[in-house]
Amino acid sequence: MAYRYEIRLSGSGGQGLILMGIILAEAIGIYDGKYVAQTQSYGPEARGGSSKSEVIVSDEEIDYPKAMSVDLLLAMNQKSCDEFYPDLKPEGLLIVDSTFVIQVPTPKAFQISFTRIAREKFKREVVANIIALGALSQLTPVVSAKAIESAVLARVPKGTEKLNRDALRAGRSAAKKAKEAWMTLGAPLEIPKEDLLDSY
Amino acid sequence: MAYRYEIRLSGSGGQGLILMGIILAEAIGIYDGKYVAQTQSYGPEARGGSSKSEVIVSDEEIDYPKAMSVDLLLAMNQKSCDEFYPDLKPEGLLIVDSTFVIQVPTPKAFQISFTRIAREKFKREVVANIIALGALSQLTPVVSAKAIESAVLARVPKGTEKLNRDALRAGRSAAKKAKEAWMTLGAPLEIPKEDLLDSY
Numbered sequence: 001m002a003y004r005y006e007i008r009l010s011g012s013g014g015q016g017l018i019l020m021g022i023i024l025a026e027a028i029g030i031y032d033g034k035y036v037a038q039t040q041s042y043g044p045e046a047r048g049g050s051s052k053s054e055v056i057v058s059d060e061e062i063d064y065p066k067a068m069s070v071d072l073l074l075a076m077n078q079k080s081c082d083e084f085y086p087d088l089k090p091e092g093l094l095i096v097d098s099t100f101v102i103q104v105p106t107p108k109a110f111q112i113s114f115t116r117i118a119r120e121k122f123k124r125e126v127v128a129n130i131i132a133l134g135a136l137s138q139l140t141p142v143v144s145a146k147a148i149e150s151a152v153l154a155r156v157p158k159g160t161e162k163l164n165r166d167a168l169r170a171g172r173s174a175a176k177k178a179k180e181a182w183m184t185l186g187a188p189l190e191i192p193k194e195d196l197l198d199s200y
Numbered sequence: 201m202a203y204r205y206e207i208r209l210s211g212s213g214g215q216g217l218i219l220m221g222i223i224l225a226e227a228i229g230i231y232d233g234k235y236v237a238q239t240q241s242y243g244p245e246a247r248g249g250s251s252k253s254e255v256i257v258s259d260e261e262i263d264y265p266k267a268m269s270v271d272l273l274l275a276m277n278q279k280s281c282d283e284f285y286p287d288l289k290p291e292g293l294l295i296v297d298s299t300f301v302i303q304v305p306t307p308k309a310f311q312i313s314f315t316r317i318a319r320e321k322f323k324r325e326v327v328a329n330i331i332a333l334g335a336l337s338q339l340t341p342v343v344s345a346k347a348i349e350s351a352v353l354a355r356v357p358k359g360t361e362k363l364n365r366d367a368l369r370a371g372r373s374a375a376k377k378a379k380e381a382w383m384t385l386g387a388p389l390e391i392p393k394e395d396l397l398d399s400y
Contacts, residue, residue: 037239042225063266
């Protein structure tokens with residue numbers, strides 16, 4: 001049977017989830033050479049509601065491009081975490097932005113303060129999505145760090161390449177620490193603020 | 201049975217088809233309040249190949265977000281016109297950018313020089329996709345001109361609002377002329393260059 005890996009990126013409207021989905025899809029499809037379908041859905045409730053973007057990866061052409069049973073859920077706010085966690089497979093990977101997700105539904109989640117890092121390290125909240133992409137490339141083998149970097153640099157506005165490359169690296173570094181803590185202690189921990197600021 | 205309307209936007213990599221798909225989906229889903237799913241797909245052949253973006257519209261939640269039988273095909277280059285025309289329903293609507301599509305597979309197609317208008321009227325080839333969105337809102341009732349304008353203005357970079365609003369209007373105006381010619385003469389005609397430049 002064909003390999004299929006389902007990613008859902010979720011949060012609120014202004015968090016850049018669509019761009020994230022496109023970059024991730026391009027990284028995997030164009031730079032890593034797999035089959036990818038990337039989808040956004042809107043309903044009548046879309047105005048001001050939560051936003052989601054899905055990326056489906058396969059080793060063959062994707063007939064059904066909608067997530068059914070999610071392998072990786074990124075939740076950038078509490079509402080989307082509550083709403084979409086039930087769709088995550090039992091062995092699935094949950095990554096939350098701990099700036100906004102306070103009640104985490106499983107101790108197995110990776111909790112990283114994407115937005116806080118964006119604010120404090122870069123003074124630019126808009127790069128939180130790029131930091132999250134960096135973390136994602138560290139936490140899942142479905143996309144390589146190199147492909148993510150190529151795809152980010154191809155999509156971001158000219159003149160912001162350094163900012164975005166640094167944001168990616170900060171995300172990878174924060175994820176690496178979260179992973180090490182998880183391996184040492186048996187569960188991922190929130191990373192102390194000091195570590196984040198010194199992390200690369 | 202539920203209403204379902206399938207739109208495929210196609211062309212080459214740099215023509216802004218993904219942004220077009222997102223704007224169109226947001227216009228229909230957020231501003232016009234219907235159910236919409238918007239998809240991009242990539243395969244191992246994606247590098248440098250043709251690009252497509254799909255928007256599915258329904259009056260109920262969309263279970264299968266991939267186009268099967270296309271109601272509206274926009275082809276921004278010859279290759280995508282050749283490749284995707286067979287998926288268009290017999291009664292479907294074909295709109296081509298006649299700057300690049302020379303061999304049109306049916307006399308019922310609307311042929312409008314989106315890229316030529318962008319170059320000659322705006323000196324900015326990048327707005328060809330926005331001109332095409334304007335034309336689309338004139339040629340299909342699936343999206344309103346008002347919703348398209350709101351969605352475009354919400355997505356384009358700050359400072360480019362006037363350019364993009366003018367591009368939308370130029371597209372609507374060119375489409376109106378193409379429609380009038382079609383109604384008068386029984387078939388859509390290529391619009392003379394002079395008319396395009398005076399069109400609004």
